[in-house]
Amino acid sequence: MSITCVESCNAPATPGRECTAAPSAPADGVAVERRLVKGNEALSLGAVHGGCEAFFGYPITPQNEIPEILSGLLPKLGRVFIQAESEVASINMIYGAAAAGHRAMTSSSSPGISLMMEGLSYIAGARLPCLIMNVMRGGPGLGNIAPSQSDYFQACKGGGHGDYHSIVLAPWNVQECFTFPALGFDLADRYRMPAFILADAVLGSMLEPATIPKEFPPIRRIEKEWATCGRGKRSHKNVVNSLHLDPEVLSEHNELLQATYREARREIRYDMRQAEDAEVLLVAFGISARVALSTVNLLRREGRKVGLLRPITLYPFPDAPLTELAARVKSMLVFELNSGQMVEDVRLAVNGRCPVHFYGKMGGVIPAPDELADVVRRIHSGKAEEKP
Amino acid sequence: MSTLQSAAEAPAAEPGSDMTAAVAPVSSERKPTDGLECVFQRPASMTDKPLHYCPGCTHGIIHRLVAEMVDEFGLLEKTVGVCPVGCSVFAYEYFEFDGIQASHGRAPAVATAVKRCDPSRFVFTYQGDGDLAAIGMAETIWAAARGENITIFFVNNGIYGMTGGQMAPTTLIGQKTTTSPTGRDPLTTGLPIGMCELLATLPGVAYIARVPMSSPKGVNTAKKYMRKAVRAQLEHKGFSMVELLSTCPVQWGLTPVQAMKHIDEDVLKVYPAKVFVDRVDAT
Ligand SMILES: Cc1ncc(C[n+]2csc(CCOP(=O)(O)OP(=O)(O)O)c2C)c(N)n1
Ligand code: SF4
Numbered sequence A: 001m002s003i004t005c006v007e008s009c010n011a012p013a014t015p016g017r018e019c020t021a022a023p024s025a026p027a028d029g030v031a032v033e034r035r036l037v038k039g040n041e042a043l044s045l046g047a048v049h050g051g052c053e054a055f056f057g058y059p060i061t062p063q064n065e066i067p068e069i070l071s072g073l074l075p076k077l078g079r080v081f082i083q084a085e086s087e088v089a090s091i092n093m094i095y096g097a098a099a100a101g102h103r104a105m106t107s108s109s110s111p112g113i114s115l116m117m118e119g120l121s122y123i124a125g126a127r128l129p130c131l132i133m134n135v136m137r138g139g140p141g142l143g144n145i146a147p148s149q150s151d152y153f154q155a156c157k158g159g160g161h162g163d164y165h166s167i168v169l170a171p172w173n174v175q176e177c178f179t180f181p182a183l184g185f186d187l188a189d190r191y192r193m194p195a196f197i198l199a200d201a202v203l204g205s206m207l208e209p210a211t212i213p214k215e216f217p218p219i220r221r222i223e224k225e226w227a228t229c230g231r232g233k234r235s236h237k238n239v240v241n242s243l244h245l246d247p248e249v250l251s252e253h254n255e256l257l258q259a260t261y262r263e264a265r266r267e268i269r270y271d272m273r274q275a276e277d278a279e280v281l282l283v284a285f286g287i288s289a290r291v292a293l294s295t296v297n298l299l300r301r302e303g304r305k306v307g308l309l310r311p312i313t314l315y316p317f318p319d320a321p322l323t324e325l326a327a328r329v330k331s332m333l334v335f336e337l338n339s340g341q342m343v344e345d346v347r348l349a350v351n352g353r354c355p356v357h358f359y360g361k362m363g364g365v366i367p368a369p370d371e372l373a374d375v376v377r378r379i380h381s382g383k384a385e386e387k388p
Numbered sequence B: 001m002s003t004l005q006s007a008a009e010a011p012a013a014e015p016g017s018d019m020t021a022a023v024a025p026v027s028s029e030r031k032p033t034d035g036l037e038c039v040f041q042r043p044a045s046m047t048d049k050p051l052h053y054c055p056g057c058t059h060g061i062i063h064r065l066v067a068e069m070v071d072e073f074g075l076l077e078k079t080v081g082v083c084p085v086g087c088s089v090f091a092y093e094y095f096e097f098d099g100i101q102a103s104h105g106r107a108p109a110v111a112t113a114v115k116r117c118d119p120s121r122f123v124f125t126y127q128g129d130g131d132l133a134a135i136g137m138a139e140t141i142w143a144a145a146r147g148e149n150i151t152i153f154f155v156n157n158g159i160y161g162m163t164g165g166q167m168a169p170t171t172l173i174g175q176k177t178t179t180s181p182t183g184r185d186p187l188t189t190g191l192p193i194g195m196c197e198l199l200a201t202l203p204g205v206a207y208i209a210r211v212p213m214s215s216p217k218g219v220n221t222a223k224k225y226m227r228k229a230v231r232a233q234l235e236h237k238g239f240s241m242v243e244l245l246s247t248c249p250v251q252w253g254l255t256p257v258q259a260m261k262h263i264d265e266d267v268l269k270v271y272p273a274k275v276f277v278d279r280v281d282a283t
Helices: A039-049 A065-076 A087-099 A110-115 A117-125 A152-156 A174-191 A201-205 A247-267 A286-301 A319-326 A342-350 A369-380 B002-009 B059-072 B087-094 B107-117 B129-135 B137-145 B195-199 B216-234 B256-270
Strands: A032-038 A054-057 A080-083 A104-108 A130-136 A167-169 A194-200 A207-213 A270-273 A280-283 A306-311 A313-315 A331-336 A356-360 B079-083 B098-101 B122-128 B151-156 B205-212 B239-245 B274-278
Touching: A032 A039, A032 A174, A039 A065, A039 A130, A039 A174, A039 A194, A039 A201, A039 A207, A054 A065, A054 A087, A054 B107, A065 A080, A080 B107, A087 A104, A087 A110, A087 A117, A087 A130, A087 B098, A087 B107, A087 B137, A110 A117, A110 A130, A110 A152, A117 A194, A117 A247, A130 A174, A130 A201, A152 A194, A152 A313, A152 A342, A167 A174, A174 A194, A174 A201, A174 A207, A174 A247, A194 A201, A194 A286, A201 A286, A270 A286, A280 A286, A280 A369, A286 A306, A286 A331, A286 A369, A306 A319, A319 A331, A319 A342, A331 A342, A331 A369, A342 A356, A356 A369, B059 B087, B059 B122, B059 B151, B059 B216, B079 B087, B079 B107, B087 B098, B087 B122, B107 B122, B107 B129, B107 B137, B122 B129, B122 B216, B129 B137, B129 B151, B129 B195, B137 B195, B137 B239, B151 B216, B195 B205, B195 B239, B195 B274, B205 B216, B205 B256, B216 B239, B239 B256
Parallel strands: A054 A080, A054 A104, A104 A130, A130 A194, A167 A194, A280 A306, A280 A331, A331 A356, B079 B098, B079 B122, B122 B151, B151 B239, B205 B239
Antiparallel strands: A032 A207, A167 A313, A270 A306, B205 B274
């Protein structure tokens, strides 16, 4: 698929480096309509367009429209929908469906995702592709149902036990909520690993114009020679498993997983705005990047050289462009709706080449661009100290 | 495997039961030599890997019965077996059909999805009592409540075998385990759970039965019950489960012979053997 930016993209950080934002619209030749779509609806429709064959989930706000929509759509298309008894069951149903070679997914929100972590670790250990949507809300614990980005660590650093990763995609508008499920399924299948869509309560609930195809494409079955779908005419049985008692064998298996994660670095995607001459670079993902872009535009009107880098794949993390930019900008400001999670990855990429500041809000509070602009002005004028 | 061989040679288990039931189907690939007629051999659905179970453990016999079912119904190409966590964690190593390793207790959820995504498959889970009745209680009840068209082979040995003999939900009152060193006390640990009794109350179930693995007669009956459970699934009748009262001589601290006796004399009193639900032949 062609890779273009959602809106017109600014010059890349380094000459020759392509903008690697995700595809914004359906392929040419498909009848589409442009209409107001809610984020959760876009995630649901995107999943069906992406070839979702089976959905397993358990209700939790703020993503309930997703199972509600899919409970109507999937059976009509001859596909599977089960409202499971818990998130624990949901993720294990995904494990079964994925093992048998089907494109399976769930959607949930923070506390529900926590319950899925054991199953996700097994999925990663057994090298099964699947899609998980987290429409994040405030935590820890029951927290609240307001937007948050506090599950970054959980999604990007494993979350369950063992050495593993998932591909993590962070949409920032409703159009990406539509296109990312297909991308997530494709990447999950390509690397045989779980893929996350890390959205949040604002994205899930907001209405925006989006381009959506008028018809659902038929399921395109992907041949998975390892799938446990019954032997059929195969000369050997297949087994899906993550148990390797021999330390040497498990070590080899883990090396294979790590090699896969290194290979998946090919899929790094990010989006840059006004970064070419920026003195202060804002780094933000998802809904925070929307606030950050408004801040950039506001400050540009004041003549301040401010830009934005928006990681689209949170894992694999776009460290190379940040390393390059660190040599050119005066400082960076990472803005997240948490206490500072992605900032750790930014600091690793920057590795001391420039100061990295952090501004975060927790508990579902979203600052206005004005508030963020004040922070950037202080940094730009050299009045802010970098805090660890 | 002496128990198993005597099972094959044993007379019919119950009035009306079919003597051939205990005799494994003879694979066409293996030809008897020297003019001898082959009457007993490994089922085609079983690999030739030596079983890792302790002497006197009936996991191996139950594995064999599962393989015989798959052979008998001609299901090798269609079967997906979901294996548990517990002593039978490597069950897939002993079968020739596709296998999925589920995490502890979650096999019914895994099986549910495999079956729903492709209803033409024969999907079963193989689970211990810790797996099915403790950590996996919700998944078990819900698979039955939804009437999932899957089959569970529930191996109840009343203890956690693999992790070293701790108390299970099915441990008998007064039974000593490593976590009930003075004997299971119902005041602090609750009473044993009869899974058949519990699940039989749910309308989604098509077939539920319990049988002891302590004698050739039991093995024959087990096979009869398992056959019915498989039919429940093949005929789309809904959820089916056979509970097999199994031994764990090592963790019970008994000899294999004493362990068999323990089933007959003590376990059966708490977990009576019978058919609890049979809607397979109902019209
Ligand atoms: C989440 C989780 N908790 C605990 C364990 C440890 N564990 C492995 S087997 C087992 C008990 C199995 O007992 P049972 O299902 O009765 O099977 P048996 O070993 O007796 O055949 C436990 C607790 C685990 N593997 N995973
Ligand atoms: S520990 Fe018990 S259940 Fe496990 S193999 Fe040995 S006898 Fe069988």
